[in-house]
Amino acid sequence: MRTNPVKAKLRNGEPTFGTWLSMGDYYATRVLARLGFDWLTLDMEHGPIDWQQAATIFGAVADAGGVPLVRVPEGNHHYIKRALDAGAWGIVVPMVNTVEQARRAIAAAKYPPEGNRSVGGGMHSMNFGATAGDYFAQANEEILVVLQTESPQGVENAPDIYALPGCDAVFIGPNDLRFQMRQPDGTFPTPEEHEAMVQRVIAIGRETGTPTGIHAMDAEDARRRADQGMQFIAIGSDLRFLTLAAQECLATVRPESEDKDVARY
Numbered sequence: 001m002r003t004n005p006v007k008a009k010l011r012n013g014e015p016t017f018g019t020w021l022s023m024g025d026y027y028a029t030r031v032l033a034r035l036g037f038d039w040l041t042l043d044m045e046h047g048p049i050d051w052q053q054a055a056t057i058f059g060a061v062a063d064a065g066g067v068p069l070v071r072v073p074e075g076n077h078h079y080i081k082r083a084l085d086a087g088a089w090g091i092v093v094p095m096v097n098t099v100e101q102a103r104r105a106i107a108a109a110k111y112p113p114e115g116n117r118s119v120g121g122g123m124h125s126m127n128f129g130a131t132a133g134d135y136f137a138q139a140n141e142e143i144l145v146v147l148q149t150e151s152p153q154g155v156e157n158a159p160d161i162y163a164l165p166g167c168d169a170v171f172i173g174p175n176d177l178r179f180q181m182r183q184p185d186g187t188f189p190t191p192e193e194h195e196a197m198v199q200r201v202i203a204i205g206r207e208t209g210t211p212t213g214i215h216a217m218d219a220e221d222a223r224r225r226a227d228q229g230m231q232f233i234a235i236g237s238d239l240r241f242l243t244l245a246a247q248e249c250l251a252t253v254r255p256e257s258e259d260k261d262v263a264r265y
């Protein structure tokens with residue numbers, strides 16, 4: 001059975017760099033899976049992607065020798081079970097604000113006795129190049145569980161969340177964190193206040209021995225976060241790469257044209 005190199009790098013204190021698959025496109029996924037990213041995460045939280053589409057994407061990444069991850073819509077047993085049975089090598093769980101939410105997500109990703117994941121299926125083992133029996137025996141060790149910190153409440157509870165067995169890494173969604181930090185009148189935090197919250201997450205991760213990460217918009221920002229000690233770092237997305245390249249092309253051939261940023265991630 002193949003082992004998960006991302007989990008190994010995180011345990012060894014090494015940074016990992018991946019990107020988001022927002023489009024759910026098979027061709028784009030096959031291309032990106034061969035470029036050398038440590039991992040690719042299919043975004044099923046915000047993307048209109050169905051389960052058959054997801055299974056095809058996971059298989060394309062795994063067959064190319066990569067690590068397919070998925071951001072599930074929510075950290076419940078149903079979504080996590082289906083995502084892992086469809087062949088994902090790990091989950092990214094959004095909006096984890098409490099210890100109880102974290103415990104539920106971790107349990108759903110682990111077979112008994114460590115968790116309550118249901119036993120069945122065969123596509124998951126194919127993506128690891130294993131028999132179903134070998135997968136059932138070793139999946140708890142190889143499946144990656146990444147919990148997202150996206151609110152002041154999540155940061156407040158971070159010491160207890162990050163210390164839970166089975167929490168392999170934590171990941172900041174910077175935009176959601178910024179919106180969750182808004183005042184009752186709608187005022188956004190200053191960049192300094194936002195960055196201070198990010199630094200609190202990094203510090204708590206260091207104290208608990210849990211790798212931290214964030215979504216960066218470009219390679220320079222990703223490198224800066226790695227230098228700060230972060231290890232699970234997303235750089236843009238398939239959609240953002242496409243958009244930026246197209247904008248650069250149009251700016252050259254039609255420099256007078258208006259810049260239209262349609263892809264934040």
